[in-house]
Each structure stands twice: as structure tokens, then as C-alpha cells.
Amino acid sequence: MDLPFLLTSAPLIAVYALVVCYLVYAWSRKVAPEFTPSVNKTMPYVGGEAMEGSACLPGYQFFYVALFFVVVHVAALIIAVAPADAPLAGTLGYLGIIAVAITILRWEQ
Structure with a gap:
């Protein structure tokens, strides 16, 4: 070099x-x-x-909302970069797993 x-x-x-x-x-x-x-x-x-201190807390549990968006965006990224010849059952299975994860996430609240 x-x-x-x-x-x-x-x-x-x-x-x-x-x-x-x-x-x-x-x-x-x-x-x-x-x-x-x-x-x-x-x-x-x-x-x-x-300035007098004050706190502004959101009316919802922000962790669950943030985790929901992370799970959905990661699922969209995985599906977007999946090869075109990937089997449909694999993609639908992944979407099913994500749906179960989101349901569990909402159920705990």
C-alpha cells in the first residue's frame, strides 16, 4: 500500500x-x-x-407503547428484506409470532 x-x-x-x-x-x-x-x-x-419544577407524566405507560413500535418496526424490516422466493408459510408464521407477541404485550397491561 x-x-x-x-x-x-x-x-x-x-x-x-x-x-x-x-x-x-x-x-x-x-x-x-x-x-x-x-x-x-x-x-x-x-x-x-x-423556574419552578414541575413534572409532566404521560397518561399511558410509555414503555409498552415504545416496545410495541419496536416490535412492529422490526417485523416490517424483516418482512421487507425477506427474499422474493421465501416461502409464504414462513412469512405468515413470522407474522403470527409477532401477533402473539403483541397480544401478550397488550395483555400484561
Whole structure:
């Protein structure tokens, strides 16, 4: 292999990027002002006023919704990349297994 190819290979480009990032990080630490602890630096700030904390919880159990979408999207991906000459029984069997998994997922709730 020739030298220009080796110097522009992906692993070396990643090393170059890490070195440049570290140099910028080291330089910015030298030019930045010293840190002084302050209460105002740790408080949330919104539009010039102190923000009061509040929680907004969804009305449904988000885990089940997220898992449902993952299962359905993975099933769609598997069916989409299945070869054209795949047996229909295999595809329908897979869809059946997914249907049972979704039913069990909804049943637990």
C-alpha cells in the first residue's frame, strides 16, 4: 500500500480528529476564565425568572407503547428484506409470532 492511502485511511482520520479535538479542548481550558462556584450557576433560568419544577407524566405507560413500535418496526424490516422466493408459510408464521407477541404485550397491561 502506498503512503497517501495509509495517511487518509478511516482509522487515521479518526485519530487526527481526536487529536485536533483534544488540542482545541486544551487550548480552550487555558483561555477560559477561572470557575467560581455560585448558586445562580446551578439554578434553572427561563426568560429572566426562576423556574419552578414541575413534572409532566404521560397518561399511558410509555414503555409498552415504545416496545410495541419496536416490535412492529422490526417485523416490517424483516418482512421487507425477506427474499422474493421465501416461502409464504414462513412469512405468515413470522407474522403470527409477532401477533402473539403483541397480544401478550397488550395483555400484561
